[in-house]
Amino acid sequence: MHIYLGSDHGGYQMKEGLKTWLSANSYEFTDLGCFSEESVDYPDYAKEVAEKILENPGSLGVLVCGTGLGMSMVANKVPGVRAAMCTNEFMAEMAREHNDAQIICFGGRVTPQDLAEKMLEKFLKNEFSGEERHKRRIEKFES
Ligand code: RB5
Numbered sequence: 512m513h514i515y516l517g518s519d520h521g522g523y524q525m526k527e528g529l530k531t532w533l534s535a536n537s538y539e540f541t542d543l544g545c546f547s548e549e550s551v552d553y554p555d556y557a558k559e560v561a562e563k564i565l566e567n568p569g570s571l572g573v574l575v576c577g578t579g580l581g582m583s584m585v586a587n588k589v590p591g592v593r594a595a596m597c598t599n600e601f602m603a604e605m606a607r608e609h610n611d612a613q614i615i616c617f618g619g620r621v622t623p624q625d626l627a628e629k630m631l632e633k634f635l636k637n638e639f640s641g642e643e644r645h646k647r648r649i650e651k652f653e654s
Pocket of ligand 1: 519520521522553576577578579580581582
């Protein structure tokens with residue numbers, strides 16, 4: 512499983528910390544930027560990560576902006592992409608199990624780093640349940 516990361520300036524520090532966590536836990540990842548705390552536009556990074564997810568089925572994404580809101584709004588406008596803005600571990604787990612989300616979004620200015628790491632771990636270690644009711648619900652908004 513490959514992981515694509517993106518952030519704007521508001522999420523840059525959290526993304527850097529998540530990369531350290533991913534390396535320490537032997538995950539393979541690609542950082543698609545941004546690469547400093549200079550002000551940038553979050554839609555550019557959300558679109559790029561969303562496109563990579565579609566090009567590489569089975570891959571997962573992490574998007575971080577100041578609140579997580581802008582990143583999730585943009586990623587969810589890309590057809591076929593399901594991005595989940597999470598603020599606790601249960602949400603991160605359910606995002607995979609019930610919603611089959613491919614991208615998790617965090618707010619670098621509102622969420623502690625250690626909580627983001629715990630949420631990321633839940634997101635990466637859980638899988639879509641594949642249960643009929645969840646497939647049906649996803650199909651209702653994918654088509
Ligand atoms: C940037 O200042 C901020 O608006 C952005 O990081 C994000 O929070 C948007 O949703």
